[in-house]
Every structure is written in structure tokens, then in C-alpha cells.
Amino acid sequence: MPGTDIRPNLASPNTGVVITGGASGLGFASARALAAVGRAVALWDIDGARAESAAGQVRSEFGVAAIGLAVDVRDPHAIKEAAEASRAALPSIGGIVHCAGIVDTASLEGITIESWDDGINIHLRPIVLLLQAFLEDLKSNPGSAVVATASINATLGNAVNPIYTAAKGGVLSLVRSLADRLAKDGIRVNSVSPGQIMTPMMKPSVDALPDRYFEKRILMERIGEPEEIGRVVRFLLSDEASYITASEIVVDGGNISSQR
């Protein structure tokens, strides 16, 4: 039982992991972190070509099984099909990382029915659909765990992106509900809330704002690197985190605790 084993357990369990948004940024960094300890990965992304190329990179860098699939996580049918394909391609599935994401920038006045539905159906609903699709896989593999990507925006009010903020707040609450349901099946469910991390999603904001706009608020005075999230995701999916469920792990260099 991992609870009493003090030896490093980062590579355990050795099950495969499905990662949405796996072609870029935090999803890709999570895939590399997991592959570095020998875990097979299925990278799902709306950009299928980039997902395949990212999977190829992971295979050649780490020598693990890795596939890339074109999946729009807004589409429940596509999630079911990709679950079948991932099950066929990986030796087993004992982890899910939901990293697919977009960000609205039009504030209250710019919300449309379509943008609202997109935000919720990309960030929030897939967590449920993924768990429904993989429940039997996760139940049958000891040490299974799920990580959903929330954000410090779930806690901080930001006028610019109300849909994103609402969806991420929903992620924190949904994770706690699902963790309660799934504990009896041995499945842990947690969220990671990144602060500002330099990815293709963040770069346009960094470029558009005045120099060191974000850094002045962050206690560590720097923007984070994707690998600094990937390592935390890997930890949460490992037996090192055997007693952590229903938690939000904030990885923000000291942003939401800042008074600067």
C-alpha cells in the first residue's frame, strides 16, 4: 500500500494517461513529465496534426507509447470515440488530465450564447464526460487519479474573462463533488490552479501588457514555466500523492496570496 511506503513513487502507478489539450502548453508539459517516468500517454487536442506531432516528440524523447488524436472536447460523441481509440492504443488507462482550454477576452458586454457554451463545454463538461468514458478503466487500475486544470482566476475576480472565471470556479467545485463520489472506487480527483505560465495561451497577454505587468504582483517576481505545472500534475497522478483528493493545488509563484 503506497500510504506506508516511504520510497520515491513518482513512477507508480505505471498506467497510461489521457491528456486533453495535450498538443500545447501545460498539457504537453504534463505529457513530457509523465513520459519521463515511463507512463504512456494519449494526447487529445482539437488540433489533430499538432497532437500527432507532440506524441511523436514524446515517443522519441522518452521511448514510451504515445498517441495523438484529433478531439474536440465540446463533442460528447468525439470523446467516446477517442476513449475507444486510446484504450486500444495504450497498455492501460489509470490517469486523466484535462488541460484543453480557451480564454474569452470580451468581458460582460461581449458574452454571447455561443461563447458562454464554448467556455463551459470546453473547461467544465468534459471532466464529467471523460470520467463517464473511463470509469471502468480507472476503477480497475489501483492508484488511478484525475487532474483538472482550474486557474487562480477561479479565486481572483477578473472583469476581462467572466466565462473563463466561472468555468474555472466550476472546476474547483466539480472536483470536490467527483472526489466524494469516486473515493470509494479508489480514484483520487484534484485540481491544479496555475498562475501566469508562459504558454501560447498566455503569451499574447504578456506581449500586449506593459513590461513586467504580471511580475510585480507575483511574490517570486517571475512568470512560471509549463514544466513547473507538468511536475505537479505528475505528482498528483502518482502514489506520492496517495492521500490527496478533492484538493486544489495552487502553483502561482505566490500570486493569489500577494498584497503587492
Ligand SMILES: NC(=O)c1ccc[n+]([C@@H]2O[C@H](COP(=O)([O-])OP(=O)(O)OC[C@H]3O[C@@H](n4cnc5c(N)ncnc54)[C@H](O)[C@@H]3O)[C@@H](O)[C@H]2O)c1
Ligand atoms: N498558461 C497559463 O498561464 C494558465 C493559467 C491558468 C490556467 N491555465 C489553464 O491551463 C490549461 C492549458 O492552457 P495552456 O496555457 O497550456 O494553453 P494552450 O493554448 O497552450 O493549450 C491549450 C490547448 O487546448 C486545445 N484546445 C482548445 N480548445 C479545444 C477543444 N475544444 N477540444 C480539444 N482541445 C482544445 C488547444 O488546441 C491547445 O492545444 C487551460 O485550461 C488553461 O485555462 C493556463
